[in-house]
Amino acid sequence: MALRARGTNPRRRGAAADRRYIAGPPFFFEKKRGGLSAPKGEFAMPVVLGLASSHAPSLFADIEYWPAIHKGLTRDVPQPRELADETPEVIAGWIERIGEAFATLRRQIEEHRLDAVIIVGDDQAEVFSNACNPGIAVYAGEEVSGSTSISWIGQDRKDNHISLKGEPSVAMTLLNGLLERNFDPALMEKLVPLARPEGGLGHAFTRVARACGLHETMLPTIPLFVSSYHPPMPSGARCYALGKAIAEIFADRSERIGIYGSGGLSHDPIGPRAGWVDEPLDHWVLERIERAEGEKLGHLFSFDSDTLRGGSGEIRSWIVAAGAFDGIKGNVVDYIPARHAVTGLGFAYWSRD
Template sequence: MLGLALASAFAPAMFREAVDWPRIHAWLTNGAPQPLDLASETREVVEQQIARIRAAYDVLRQQLEAFRPDVIVMLASDSGRVFTRVQVPQIATYLGEEIWGSTRYAEIAEPAEDDVVRLPCAPQLAAFLHRELVHLGFDVSYSRTLRPLGQPEYGTTAAFVAPARVLMPSLDIPVVPIYINTLVWPAPNGHRCYALGQSISELLSEREERVALLACGGLSHDHHGPRAGWIDQPFDRWVLEQVARGKGTEMKSMYDLESDALRGGGGQVRLWIIAAAAAETLGAKARIVDYFPSGSAATGMGFAYWPIAVAGAPR
């Protein structure tokens, strides 16, 4: 049964110390013109942003600890570590016993071995979800072993392993990693993402395991793109308003529009649509933990959770 859903923005700098932020920002923005107000984000402001990220994750971790899940279904997009343009699945489940990845980045010459996180997996639940989603008409790929094609030494995407270590420091809760294509065009539209979330929720209702769902990506950003460093606050706040009102269906048509603003990191809001659909299927509305635009992290930072009304779930 699904008893808790969580959603978090993701940026390479968010779990790093302030001293690392300028170097990561330079990599993400790659010389693109920056907003004038970036100058106001001093070292002190960055420290305050780090404190807000940590405080938000404290709330998410407390929700997770209160629910005591047996398994966490994790949703993230790959940024080229595991998949290359040779093969880009729209949806892919990982069926292995363990998944690993580095929180460091090859693009800024950080050795992968400096910080590797290993997560136990739940292959039986993963296989169940994979099989049943295919039966429901979703074209889901799968992998039983982790053999990254893009950056073999770095393992899976940091969007899986970096948040997981903060949310469960003991790394003892098995996970079901599901990759969603959000970056390579064409990608699943909002209608398909909402239907996927509904189906995941309905399938989990057949299971005895206590399951939490974690979506990690977004909010607005355009790392390495022409709008890198620019944050679409109206877009971010609109997304958060919809999930807080239990109106994730309003986001279904979002990707019907052809727009540069919805490519790049804006495409990762697909993960939030899936999480919202899964929770709303069970009557839950999101509680927004925090939101702030971070020019220094080049990302709109949003955090939310859906307390689902089942026995033992946080209220």
């Protein structure tokens, strides 16, 4: 890739540009960027790493809990015939592959020496509720915490909390850059969960953060909420444009940014198609990523479809990540159409290094 010497681009954005839009709290304006580890002064780096994965509860549970999670998510919905082929041996093999897939994503995070990662995820009546649900929201606090508990196996939302380090300067750069590009995200400077206060930040963020060890490495993490279950939900084209805008915002800055799309692929937990996986849809999504045809993902959610409702709406998070790597081939790490996990499980990454 071509690297551009810092300071040579007239469009370069910095703290001065950030100030124009938001009269934020003093900590933002006074915060020094010395906490970030980007090498000083040589090159500008764009969003260097994209990641995407499912976050279905079974991904994070031992095999003995899979039947209870399956029952909790499918209830009395008639199940597809493939379920019978998913023996304990098959599921054990999947659990190994899931561990290897997350290990691959963790390795990518390490190797790309990120300064911060933006996690794109949805909220399912956790932080937001019908009292207020933004289509897009940026979290810009110094710190955030939430539970990784799986209620289907009796874990309480007040338990298993992890804390993640925020990075207000990166979050505000993101917010202001989006405003400049005709997006209107909500700004959250502190977390006040409306729907489930005891759970904190929702599962779309906490589960993948724990799987990637972000609570241990304390890699600065910026939650970017993109509504996928409850209106207003952005279209696929809007999600793709959002990803492109994010890449553009950070293109000329020194921070090495990662973006992680959390959710999907096809699934409908507790819905009328719970347990059914739309393999052709999932393969189509993954093929677009592998062929650098992410823009075609923007057609999703421009029409109504039974299988695009419910949890499949979380494919929006993947579209945002794909948009940040417009024209760049992604790498599909693995795909498992796991009816017992009630989800088409996908793992992928993109790199600019």
